[in-house]
Amino acid sequence: MYVAVKGGERAIEAAHAWLAEERRGDPALPELSVEQIGQQLGLAVDRVMAEGACFDRGLAALAIKQARGDLIEAAFLLRAYRTTLPRFGASLPLDTGAMRIRRRVSATYKDLPGGQVLGPTFDYTHRLLDFALACDRPGSPDPGRESQAPGLTAAEGNAPPSAPEAPAKAAAMPRVTSILAQEGLMQPETPGEAEPPDLTREPLSFPADRPVRLQALARGDEGFLLGLGYSTQRGYGNAHPFVGEIRMGEVAVEIEPPELGFPIEIGEITVTECQMVNQFAGSKTEPAQFTRGYGLTFGHGERKAMAMALVDRSLRAAELGEEATAPAQSEEFVLYHCDNVEATGFVEHLKLPHYVDFQSELEKIRQMRATALREAAE
Amino acid sequence: MSPPLLEARGLSLRYGAVPALDDVALSIWPGEVVAIVGESGSGKTTLLRVLSGLLRPEAGTVLYRAPAGATHAVHDMGEAALRRLQRTDWGFVHQNPRDGLRLGISAGGNIGERLMATGARHYGTIRGAATEWLKRVEIDPARIDGLPRTFSGGMQQRLQIARTLVTHPRLVFMDEPTGGLDVSVQARLLDLIRALVADLGLSVLLVTHDIAAARLLAHRMLVMRQGRVVEEGLTDRVLDDPQHEYTQLLVASVLAA
Amino acid sequence: MSAVPAARPAEDAAAEGGEDRSDGSAGRLAGYNLGYLDENTKRMIRRTLLKAVAIPGHQVPFGSREMPLPYGWGTGGIQVTAAVIGPEDRLKVIDQGADDTTNAVSIRRFFARVAGVATTERTREASIIQTRHRIPETPLREGQIIVYQVPMPEPLFRLEPRVAETRRMHALADYGLMHVKLYEDIARHGQVAISYNYPVMVNGRYLMAPSPIPSFDNPKMDRMPALQLFGAGREKRIYAVPPYTAVKSLDFEDHPFQPVRAPAACALCGSQESYLDEVVTDDRGGRIFVCSDTDYCHTRQAAQPREAAE
Numbered sequence: 001m002y003v004a005v006k007g008g009e010r011a012i013e014a015a016h017a018w019l020a021e022e023r024r025g026d027p028a029l030p031e032l033s034v035e036q037i038g039q040q041l042g043l044a045v046d047r048v049m050a051e052g053a054c055f056d057r058g059l060a061a062l063a064i065k066q067a068r069g070d071l072i073e074a075a076f077l078l079r080a081y082r083t084t085l086p087r088f089g090a091s092l093p094l095d096t097g098a099m100r101i102r103r104r105v106s107a108t109y110k111d112l113p114g115g116q117v118l119g120p121t122f123d124y125t126h127r128l129l130d131f132a133l134a135c136d137r138p139g140s141p142d143p144g145r146e147s148q149a150p151g152l153t154a155a156e157g158n159a160p161p162s163a164p165e166a167p168a169k170a171a172a173m174p175r176v177t178s179i180l181a182q183e184g185l186m187q188p189e190t191p192g193e194a195e196p197p198d199l200t201r202e203p204l205s206f207p208a209d210r211p212v213r214l215q216a217l218a219r220g221d222e223g224f225l226l227g228l229g230y231s232t233q234r235g236y237g238n239a240h241p242f243v244g245e246i247r248m249g250e251v252a253v254e255i256e257p258p259e260l261g262f263p264i265e266i267g268e269i270t271v272t273e274c275q276m277v278n279q280f281a282g283s284k285t286e287p288a289q290f291t292r293g294y295g296l297t298f299g300h301g302e303r304k305a306m307a308m309a310l311v312d313r314s315l316r317a318a319e320l321g322e323e324a325t326a327p328a329q330s331e332e333f334v335l336y337h338c339d340n341v342e343a344t345g346f347v348e349h350l351k352l353p354h355y356v357d358f359q360s361e362l363e364k365i366r367q368m369r370a371t372a373l374r375e376a377a378e
Numbered sequence: 379m380s381p382p383l384l385e386a387r388g389l390s391l392r393y394g395a396v397p398a399l400d401d402v403a404l405s406i407w408p409g410e411v412v413a414i415v416g417e418s419g420s421g422k423t424t425l426l427r428v429l430s431g432l433l434r435p436e437a438g439t440v441l442y443r444a445p446a447g448a449t450h451a452v453h454d455m456g457e458a459a460l461r462r463l464q465r466t467d468w469g470f471v472h473q474n475p476r477d478g479l480r481l482g483i484s485a486g487g488n489i490g491e492r493l494m495a496t497g498a499r500h501y502g503t504i505r506g507a508a509t510e511w512l513k514r515v516e517i518d519p520a521r522i523d524g525l526p527r528t529f530s531g532g533m534q535q536r537l538q539i540a541r542t543l544v545t546h547p548r549l550v551f552m553d554e555p556t557g558g559l560d561v562s563v564q565a566r567l568l569d570l571i572r573a574l575v576a577d578l579g580l581s582v583l584l585v586t587h588d589i590a591a592a593r594l595l596a597h598r599m600l601v602m603r604q605g606r607v608v609e610e611g612l613t614d615r616v617l618d619d620p621q622h623e624y625t626q627l628l629v630a631s632v633l634a635a
Numbered sequence: 636m637s638a639v640p641a642a643r644p645a646e647d648a649a650a651e652g653g654e655d656r657s658d659g660s661a662g663r664l665a666g667y668n669l670g671y672l673d674e675n676t677k678r679m680i681r682r683t684l685l686k687a688v689a690i691p692g693h694q695v696p697f698g699s700r701e702m703p704l705p706y707g708w709g710t711g712g713i714q715v716t717a718a719v720i721g722p723e724d725r726l727k728v729i730d731q732g733a734d735d736t737t738n739a740v741s742i743r744r745f746f747a748r749v750a751g752v753a754t755t756e757r758t759r760e761a762s763i764i765q766t767r768h769r770i771p772e773t774p775l776r777e778g779q780i781i782v783y784q785v786p787m788p789e790p791l792f793r794l795e796p797r798v799a800e801t802r803r804m805h806a807l808a809d810y811g812l813m814h815v816k817l818y819e820d821i822a823r824h825g826q827v828a829i830s831y832n833y834p835v836m837v838n839g840r841y842l843m844a845p846s847p848i849p850s851f852d853n854p855k856m857d858r859m860p861a862l863q864l865f866g867a868g869r870e871k872r873i874y875a876v877p878p879y880t881a882v883k884s885l886d887f888e889d890h891p892f893q894p895v896r897a898p899a900a901c902a903l904c905g906s907q908e909s910y911l912d913e914v915v916t917d918d919r920g921g922r923i924f925v926c927s928d929t930d931y932c933h934t935r936q937a938a939q940p941r942e943a944a945e
Binding site: 483484486491494495499501 | 821
Binding site for chain 1: 667671673696697698699700701702703705706707708710730731732735736737738739740741744767768769786797798799824825826828829830831832847848849850851869871872895896897910911912913927
């Protein structure tokens, strides 16, 4: 006698318990702290904050720990938390021109006011595995052994020699695009007075204006934008980009409470900004000039900011009267598919039971085959 | 004399500084074929798009007289009503059949679409009409389930005509229907169009740069140059006794060729 | 690292001394509003629902929120349920017709935790039924609400992927293309080759995706006494069919709509009418069929003489 499968509830509980065990790993090894993740996996934290659309290093590190290092899962955890928070209002626009800069490079000018600042970058490192990092302490060949000795302080650990320091330059660091704009070579961006729409409150609708597009891209998946940006460089979309400037550092966040009537600073966040300079041949009504592709991410996310700037520019095709033929120029295609939390949910939902639909398909295929075989026999 | 089916007055449209249409007027009566000729860039395709509601003019009106007698201003009637008109009373034959066909849908489905869009819900009847129309445009009915992308250029164009005429429209806009086809294929298609127009009593607005096609099909013709109608009259009169020097040039160049 | 959240999304947050953002009614998840969503969000969804009910079958965009379940796993249905559920409601959740499939269990637990609501497996006793892929066999009655989880609300998306264009087609009731698809199926296969998510016309006006229910369930939607609500979270659309509204599956006069069902009887309750799941019993082609609607099957088994149920 057949008995229907039951016990979904017990299976779920057991699965969750197993998952918790796997997350912890070997209990003989010390548990990873959220502080350690925040400090030593800082770029993972930055990515989760950007795609989770929530600037909170502590929560992002916690999400990474809970997600066992699955960064999309971590971004999802952060988003699901973020959505329950009350929304007080919008900050004033960040003044990235006044950024306390840790890194600033331009590919369009050899030197410029404020100079180039290389900052903490992987650029020009030789990508050779550094086996010294496999040891918890210099001279210790067996990384496993050290784990037996928790409580090792950082000073005893493999702290690298401190980086040389120089006094910060007093000179202002104007944005490269402003330098171009002074000469009238850069298409000006008119500041909007209206509070930008909030994608997390209002659904996308098309045509989407640029604030909405930038918002979606800023939350978008780094890998997806990277691939799309890359495609514009390979001929799918008509891109002629130069990195006008990439800058990374700290900027102040200000709000202007209506009851005060003047702005107050509520804190400081780390952002990476990329401004791509693109050729624009001009039209009947406008002379030739440069146009801008813009990228901004939370934290240090240079690859994402650059890819975002490429895609932002390619999405301006319609507004600039360019022929739109490539995927990166289609706002529906890009905006509907760049969100990795939406994408992962829908791709992964295929593993949910579909018995009912599959049964319907089975019967349909059987019927259609029977009809075809009967006709063939006649 | 009965009132015109479609009547346009004072149509103007500019692309930047270039006038595409400059104070154009035109009327077409039931059962009449009117050709609009001119070289490329003369504004004839723009005029067709404005007349059929696909493009809005900067000035001027286009009036359409519905079968019940009511008159509609084409550019004021709203998208829903215009679309209804475009899939019932009107038809549009594109120069490139790829613009007028669904290449991934069978020939039968292509012909049946307009019937289904206007409410036909009997599969057998739709299929019967598709078979009948394939015969009328000289395509083997055995190809009914074939995909248009497997058809020759001439067959695709004939399929597009069948797909357009299946709902018996009153007014058909044709944009260079024989363009891009071999000369022998063109002649056969022109004969087919002439026979169908006569059988169905269609009104046709035909855009062409082919004077021979205009002479074969059209009762009347308009000659366009730089967005203006420079000459208008009965086809034989215009071609045999052109008044405007541009028309004389056009006719001469055909004779010379 | 000071920012461990005061209100942690875990049941034991309160027990560990965390702050409680809720009004703290017994048994409910600490730190969250009743039904998880905040009241403003619920109001926004209810407004969307009113509009959806007023225009049967029309997809109304809404500000879908991120939910603690993945997109595509019922976030739309959950938001709709969360917006209409109250403390006196009794909720039934099914997936594939069954109350005990993992996703149904997971969603029912979610509502038990965030809404403290009573749950049931009995179709007759439920005031709200959230479902994925089935309509219960037991006919629904006035006053009940059935909430469908919808992965893809747009019935035309396989024919026209551009959303801006499909919205225009709906606005103009320009549905010839959908019939062309049915025509092509019949020309090629002798029958319509759609077996689930079979498109319907609602109230003679809007073409609608009934969600991926088997076409077997389509006739149940027609003039159903219960209110039918559809939530698509990822696509951010809500639509509805008010009670007693005409819902017609697309077809041709000479090829009428035919729902699909395995020609067999349930191995457990013997039903010849219910929709059946096929269960493979060995690797030699052995299979039996059982009801997909577990409540219906249990009720029938309980009503039968003992030996039959054994």
